Amino acid sequence: MSTRTHDRYGVEVEAADETAVQLLDEAVHTLTGLEGDPVAAISVAADSGLVLARCLLAYLHCSSGSRRGYALARDVLDGTPDPSAPRERAHLAAARSWAGGDLDAAAGQLEQALLRHPRDLLALKIAQDLYVTLGDQVNLRDVVARVLPAWPEGSPGAGLVAGMYAFGLEECGDYRAAERYGRAALAVNARDAGAAHAILHVFEMEGRQADGLAFVAETARDWGASYFAVHNWWHSGLYHLELGQLRHALAIYDDCVAAQGLATPLGRADATSLLWRLWLHGADIGERGSALAGAFEATLSDSAYCFNDWHAVMALALAGRLGTAYGLVAELTTRASGTNKVMLDRTGLDVLLGVIAFARRQYPAAIKLLSRARRHVTIRSAEIRCRRIVRSVRVLRRRPLSVGGGSHQQQSDRDGPTFERLHFRSSCDALAWRAQSALIPVAEFHHRFRRSLGGIAARLPQIRGRTSTSRAWPTSLASDFHLLVW
């Protein structure tokens, strides 16, 4: 018989077994702090019939972004009787929505749950994850901000919430506050890989690569055992890359990303986005592209999230398997459903085809597709998290260095991705951030691009052959095509 008890954060749980609630608490803590693997604990709790444990297990299956994951989630939920308590009912509805492919509805149902129980850490964590998946950076911050008064400093779970808030602040451009909240979270729990991740983002966005590498050296022992460590290492690879340390970045790829991550969608995405950048910078990536593409090929027909498909297409492009990439895109146009289809239709297909066009050196088509996607990304808040690629279309507006004058170093800095990133940030006001992005005159670079089209093909070999350790960034229009997909 079920009774009412409370989780460690003081919110009611409908449970017949106190042990199952303790396992739920452990799993929610592990998941929120990205500390370890929550699956083992939650599977035992789910077997006991605890509704919230079943919902969490379903959420974890869904977070794979795969058709198989959705099917497993539906299996878990199908055997769950309808509960009477509002918290359990809200989670069950949200889990069913997500398992049915409707991520927007799931986020909305969890927001309703948080109105009733602002200390429902499970609802908060899953809602933020959904906003990350949807590319909704404003709400991934504000979903935490809305419940902050319920998490006073020193209360159970307040450190975890601070770490989540830090990430939201960073994504909205408030880097000082993000670092402050992130460090506060680490002061409570040094193993909070999510809080460390938020700080890693701050270093990236502020162009503080040396600080970032020092932070990694200082903290990796704390988050190194987390399943999320692959992604944090990926950030350190970016620091090396931006410092021109390609060999270090390649070592990070081999030892910390590819070696650990190719079995998971997140790991494959991290591996792809690092290897792609290395390739753009002229590093000798050897057979890594083929190995990476092989890891994707086994899962192509299972994907249900266009963010993963986008990385699959990039990996296939690195391996020269564009026929397979085209086949994937064709398949997606018929089988995508739910929120994924909305994202795919509005932005994702343009990104996928833009990457393929880029790989085929069909640059006018690549610019057209990626700039169109970028416009929608800025209007609707980074729908598929592709802004890192698409926003760099702005680089195409910049002219060769000789035009602007100044020293070589100044010019190099101004043409590097760090320069762009520093100017991409805005105040903490999300509306100002959006307005700034939306005002970027895409038509300008189209016009300039057409005028300069003739010299592009001849310049590409020159760019690809530049020294791998050069701190100076390439300055020709052809190099801008590479930055286009930075």
Ligand SMILES: [Fe+2]
């Ligand atoms: Fe990240």
